[in-house]
Amino acid sequence: MNETFDLKGKRVFVAGHRGMVGSAVLRRLAVEDCEILTATRAELDLLDQAGVRRWMADRRPDAVVMAAAKVGGILANDRFPADFLYDNVAVQTNLIEGAFRSEVGKLLFLGSSCIYPKLAPQPIPEDALLTGPLEPTNEWYAIAKIAGLKLCQAYRRQYGVNYISAMPTNLYGPGDNFHLESSHVIPALMRKAHEAKQAGHKTLQVWGSGTPMREFLHVDDAADALVSLLKTYSGESHVNVGSGQDITIAELARTVASIVGGDVEITFDATKPDGTPRKLLDVSRLFAMGWRPRYSLHSGLEQTYAWFLRHIEAGQVRLTAPES
Ligand SMILES: NC(=O)c1ccc[n+]([C@@H]2O[C@H](COP(=O)([O-])OP(=O)(O)OC[C@H]3O[C@@H](n4cnc5c(N)ncnc54)[C@H](OP(=O)(O)O)[C@@H]3O)[C@@H](O)[C@H]2O)c1
Numbered sequence: 348m349n350e351t352f353d354l355k356g357k358r359v360f361v362a363g364h365r366g367m368v369g370s371a372v373l374r375r376l377a378v379e380d381c382e383i384l385t386a387t388r389a390e391l392d393l394l395d396q397a398g399v400r401r402w403m404a405d406r407r408p409d410a411v412v413m414a415a416a417k418v419g420g421i422l423a424n425d426r427f428p429a430d431f432l433y434d435n436v437a438v439q440t441n442l443i444e445g446a447f448r449s450e451v452g453k454l455l456f457l458g459s460s461c462i463y464p465k466l467a468p469q470p471i472p473e474d475a476l477l478t479g480p481l482e483p484t485n486e487w488y489a490i491a492k493i494a495g496l497k498l499c500q501a502y503r504r505q506y507g508v509n510y511i512s513a514m515p516t517n518l519y520g521p522g523d524n525f526h527l528e529s530s531h532v533i534p535a536l537m538r539k540a541h542e543a544k545q546a547g548h549k550t551l552q553v554w555g556s557g558t559p560m561r562e563f564l565h566v567d568d569a570a571d572a573l574v575s576l577l578k579t580y581s582g583e584s585h586v587n588v589g590s591g592q593d594i595t596i597a598e599l600a601r602t603v604a605s606i607v608g609g610d611v612e613i614t615f616d617a618t619k620p621d622g623t624p625r626k627l628l629d630v631s632r633l634f635a636m637g638w639r640p641r642y643s644l645h646s647g648l649e650q651t652y653a654w655f656l657r658h659i660e661a662g663q664v665r666l667t668a669p670e671s
């Protein structure tokens with residue numbers, strides 16, 4: 348089940364290499380003896396099936412890491428269900444089918460912890476998939492991601508290809524999207540706390556009740572786990588990728604506020620959704636392979652805020668709405 352895929356001398360296509368996860372995968376692959384292939388959206392729109400087929404046939408990668416997707420936080424998922432379902436089904440289907448046609452030997456698909464039922468047992472084992480109703484704010488994205496992991500399984504069963512899937516928990520770190528409407532919670536709170544400090548404002552507004560719990564993983568740890576799976580994992584089941592620890596959103600807000608500094612009072616905006624109450628992944632399968640994260644949440648947040656400060660003045664932080 349775990350035959351090794353040696354990256355030495357291999358041509359690895361990282362789809363979505365300008366995104367938070369894709370750029371972290373590039374940093375991690377830089378220490379492997381492989382050739383990295385990339386394409387910007389202008390060079391290759393992954394919604395274009397014929398274009399993806401041509402690109403794959405022309406460039407002939409040995410492996411594909413699928414870090415390209417339509418991604419956003421709770422509000423974006425809730426507001427743009429058609430985009431999150433259509434774009435993700437199209438991008439992932441084009442990449443998986445295009446890779447198969449061009450005889451790609453190894454492919455890693457990335458899902459998300461929102462594939463599991465809203466009220467799944469905690470921590471959530473891989474086999475909780477499809478055992479109950481999904482969280483309504485992100486069911487469109489979740490259904491696309493479930494289709495992606497099932498497409499990898501289907502190609503594996505029908506054609507015997509080594510296509511695997513990883514399900515990362517909520518990620519954060521350098522290169523994240525800090526746009527306040529479309530981002531995830533960590534970049535949003537970090538930006539809000541930073542701007543409050545600069546303006547001398549005394550409140551940090553947190554969406555929802557603050558009671559939901561979330562598990563977080565620094566993106567460089569996630570990239571390390573993903574490359575490790577690419578090299579060593581060949582199973583049909585998807586694998587959870589997380590830190591194994593979660594905290595409440597209220598506690599996260601206090602931690603971010605203390606790292607950013609400034610003296611803010613935390614307030615809660617009950618008009619915004621809470622989403623799923625808890626989604627802590629059972630990471631025993633990944634940890635049994637010997638993998639562990641390097642960042643604690645606190646050290647990861649400090650590293651991310653230091654990155655934010657180094658890049659904000661140069662205009663290298665994503666503060667505006669992502670391209671659709
Ligand atoms: N962020 C998280 O918390 C999290 C958690 C679990 C799993 N994941 C998974 O990790 C993967 C990457 O997420 P991320 O956070 O890195 O997102 P991201 O920062 O938004 O990056 C997504 C990348 O995909 C590219 N892309 C999207 N549609 C495309 C298209 N039609 N053609 C070409 N490129 C396209 C984007 O290109 P542009 O640069 O041109 O926009 C961008 O580089 C996704 O599969 C996501 O489900 C993320």
Ligand SMILES: C[C@@H]1O[C@H](OP(=O)(O)OP(=O)(O)OC[C@H]2O[C@@H](n3cnc4c(=O)[nH]c(N)nc43)[C@H](O)[C@@H]2O)[C@@H](O)[C@H](O)[C@@H]1O
Nearest residue numbers: 420421424459461485530531532535553554555620621622
């Ligand atoms: C990893 C992704 O997680 C996403 O769910 P999900 O954890 O709720 O994604 P987030 O948007 O990170 O929100 C997590 C929690 O933080 C709260 N929150 C508090 N303040 C803020 C804020 O200023 N911005 C944001 N964005 N949240 C905030 C939010 O209400 C929710 O309870 C899914 O929608 C995706 O499909 C995907 O699975």
